Amino acid sequence: MRIGIIGAGAMAAALGTRWAAAGHELMVAGRTAGKADELARRWGGRSATVPEVAAFGDVVLVAVRYQQVPAVLAAIGDTLHGTPVVDCTNPVETTHFTLVTEPGRSMAQEIAEATGGHVVKAFNLCEARVWQLDPPMFDGRRLTVPYCGDNAAALELTRRLIADLGGDPLPVGDLRHAHHLEAMAAIVISLLFGGHDPYTVFNLVTTDPGHRHPAQPAR
Template sequence: MRIGIFGAGAMADALGTRWAAAGHDIMITGRTPGKAKALADKWDAGAGTFQEVADFCDVALIAVLYQGLESTLAEIGDALRGKPILDCNNAVEIDHFTLVTPPGRSTAQQIQEVTGGKVVKAFNQCHAKVWELQPPVFDGRALVVPYCGDHSDALEAASRLITDLGAEPLLVGDLRHALHLEAMAAIVISLLFGGRDQHTVFNLVAS
């Protein structure tokens, strides 16, 4: 699969590293070209402009700080229209650990509306350190990764990429459920800021 990564931070590094190891072709871009080029060199992959990465990819990952999301989407423009987009972002303020998106709206819905892409919410429940695990296993069980979206082809791509990390995909509904996944992530973030280990996760309990 040809994956275009928008962003060059910790999440882009962790997920891109694992997907490159799984044999996917990757091209990366970011608001700091030097950081994007460093990750591309690490993966033996390509780096390019926002347009070049959008043209290259079969599926995109947007992984940026929420403060930079608006400018990132403006830079992407219409270039990802109709393509699967993975959204791992969380719009959480760290004073009270609540969402800063408009009431009833998720980051994932915002991205879908602005880009015209087929957005899947996924990978937002864990710190980047979790995605570095090879594979992410807790108490002998693979990490369960909830994801949601409106488009079957995008959901299929997300499921494959979750599986390629050694995790277990769990479809939880259409994109309206992204708001709930983002709220769950706010709880995880509050735990991390409270001193919990970076590998803290939600996971299903076997009955």
């Protein structure tokens, strides 16, 4: 799978490193060219501009701070129209740990409307170090990863990407539920800022180590 990654921070590095190890082809763009170049070398991929990365991917990950999203969307233009997009951003200010989006609205919905992409919300509930785990296991159980979106093909690609990390994919509905995932993240972020262990905050795990969701094939 060709994966375009917009962002060169901790989340992009953690997820991209694991996907590169799973055999996917990656292209990355970041605000700092040096960081993007370093990640590309680490992955055996390529660095490029935001529009080039948006045009490259079978699926595109948006992994930037929420403050950078407007500039990223302006750079993307309509390049992502009809493309599966995974959004792991969290529009949470860190003074009172509240959402900066309008009530009932999500950043994922804003990205979908601005780009025309098939946006799926995923990977936003854990700190980057959790995604470095190979696989992400807690008490001998795989981490459950909620995701939501409106497009069946984009949801399937996201399920595969979650499974490639060793997580247990959990579809939680259409893109309207992205608002709830972002609100959950506000709680997680407040706990992390309060000094909680990033490996034990808000761990979602299956109750049965052998459990498999119907949408996930045996490996």
